[in-house]
Amino acid sequence: MGQSLADETIGSKRIRYDAAVVGSNVKDWFVLLKPRVISLVVFTGIVGIVLAPGHINPILALISILCICMASGGAGAINMWYDRDIDQIMQRTITRPLPAGRVNPNDALIYGIGVSVLSVILMFLATNFLTAAILAFSIFFYSVVYTIWLKRSTPQNIVIGGAAGAFPPLIGWTSVTGSMDLFPIILFSITFLWTPPHFWSLALYACKDYGRAGIPMLPVVKGARHTRWQILIYTIILAIVSLSPVYLGYTSYIYMGTAILLNAGFIYMAIKVLLEKQTPEGLSLNNDKAARHSFRFSLIYLFLLFLALIIDHFV
Numbered sequence: 001m002g003q004s005l006a007d008e009t010i011g012s013k014r015i016r017y018d019a020a021v022v023g024s025n026v027k028d029w030f031v032l033l034k035p036r037v038i039s040l041v042v043f044t045g046i047v048g049i050v051l052a053p054g055h056i057n058p059i060l061a062l063i064s065i066l067c068i069c070m071a072s073g074g075a076g077a078i079n080m081w082y083d084r085d086i087d088q089i090m091q092r093t094i095t096r097p098l099p100a101g102r103v104n105p106n107d108a109l110i111y112g113i114g115v116s117v118l119s120v121i122l123m124f125l126a127t128n129f130l131t132a133a134i135l136a137f138s139i140f141f142y143s144v145v146y147t148i149w150l151k152r153s154t155p156q157n158i159v160i161g162g163a164a165g166a167f168p169p170l171i172g173w174t175s176v177t178g179s180m181d182l183f184p185i186i187l188f189s190i191t192f193l194w195t196p197p198h199f200w201s202l203a204l205y206a207c208k209d210y211g212r213a214g215i216p217m218l219p220v221v222k223g224a225r226h227t228r229w230q231i232l233i234y235t236i237i238l239a240i241v242s243l244s245p246v247y248l249g250y251t252s253y254i255y256m257g258t259a260i261l262l263n264a265g266f267i268y269m270a271i272k273v274l275l276e277k278q279t280p281e282g283l284s285l286n287n288d289k290a291a292r293h294s295f296r297f298s299l300i301y302l303f304l305l306f307l308a309l310i311i312d313h314f315v
C-alpha cells in the first residue's frame with residue numbers, strides 16, 4: 001500500500017501522505033470501516049435473519065452476517081475517503097486515518113470499493129439475487145446518495161440518507177426467505193425513523209464543527225430550537241411505529257413492555273433536549289448535556305428494542 005503518494009492541499013492545509021508509508025497500521029485500516037457503527041448495524045441484520053421464517057444453513061447465515069459487516073465497512077471507508085476534506089476541519093474527526101495523513105486516499109478508496117464489491121459477490125453466491133441487490137443498493141445509498149450528494153446539499157440529508165442504514169434488517173430477512181414481507185418493512189421503518197433523533201442529538205452538540213466545515217446539518221441551517229422540536233416529533237412517530245409489531249400480532253408482551261419503556265425513555269430524553277436552557281441564539285447553556293444523553297440513549301434504545309424482538313420470538 002501507499003505507492004502513489006500525491007500530497008493534497010485541502011482548504012488551507014497541506015496533507016503529506018509520506019506518513020502513509022510508515023504511519024498506517026492495521027488499526028487504521030480497521031478504523032476506516034467504522035467498526036463501532038458496524039456492530040449495531042450488523043446486530044439489526046442478525047435480528048432480520050433470526051426472525052425470518054424458514055431455515056438457513058448456519059454457515060450461510062454467518063456468511064450473510066459477514067457480508068453485511070463488509071458492506072457497511074466498505075461503504076464507511078468510501079465515506080471516509082470522500083469526506084477527508086471536511087474530516088480535517090472537524091475536531092471530532094481530525095484524528096481519523098485520512099485527515100491525519102496516515103493512509104493514502106487512493107488506497108482507502110480502492111480498499112472501500114474492493115471490500116464493498118466483495119461483499120455483494122459473496123452475498124449473491126451464499127444467498128440470493130434479491131439480497132445481494134438490496135446490499136448493493138444500500139452501499140450505493142450510503143456512499144453516493146448520502147455521502148456524495150445529500151450530506152453537503154440539504155439539511156434533510158440524514159432523513160433521506162438514513163434509509164441506507166435501515167436496510168440491514170431487511171437484508172438479513174431476505175437472505176433467509178428470498179422474498180419481502182411486511183415485518184421486515186416494519187423493521188426498516190423503525191430504523192429509518194430512529195436515525196433522525198439518533199443523528200440530530202449528535203448534530204446539536206457537534207453543530208459548531210459542522211458549521212465550520214460548511215455542512216448544512218439541520219441545527220446549522222435551521223437552528224437548535226427547530227432541531228430540538230424535530231427530534232421530539234420523530235421520537236413520537238418512532239414510538240407509534242415501533243409498537244406496530246404489537247398491534248399487528250407479530251410480537252407479545254415481552255416486546256410490548258420493552259418497547260413501551262424504551263419509547264417512554266426516548267421521549268423523556270427528547271423533552272429534556274427541548275427544555276435544555278439555551279441562549280436566545282439557541283445555543284445550549286449546559287454544553288448540550290441533554291443532547292449527549294439522548295445520543296447515547298439512542299444507541300441503547302435500538303439495541304434493546306431489537307434484542308427484545310429476538311427474546312420475544314423465542315419465548
Ligand code: HEM
Pocket residue numbers: 036037038040041044092146158161162163164165166191195198199202299302
Ligand atoms: C445515515 C444515517 C446515520 C447517520 C448520519 C449517523 C451518524 C452518526 C455519527 C456522526 C456518529 C458519530 C460517529 C463518530 O463520532 O465517529 C454515529 C455514531 C454511531 N452510530 Fe450512527 N448514523 C446513522 C445511522 C446509524 C445506523 C443505522 C446505526 C446502526 C443501526 C448507527 C449506529 C451508530 C453507532 C453504534 C454509533 C456509535 C459509534 C461510536 O461509539 O463511535 N448509526 N452515527
Ligand SMILES: CC(C)=CCC/C(C)=C/CC/C(C)=C/COP(=O)(O)OP(=O)(O)O
Pocket residue numbers: 034037041068071072075079083093135138139142151164165166167168
Ligand atoms: C449495509 C450498509 C451499507 C449499511 C450502511 C450503514 C450506515 C448507513 C451507516 C451510517 C452510519 C454512519 C456513522 C453515518 C455517519 O454519517 P457521516 O458519514 O455523516 O458521519 P461522520 O461525520 O462521522 O463521518
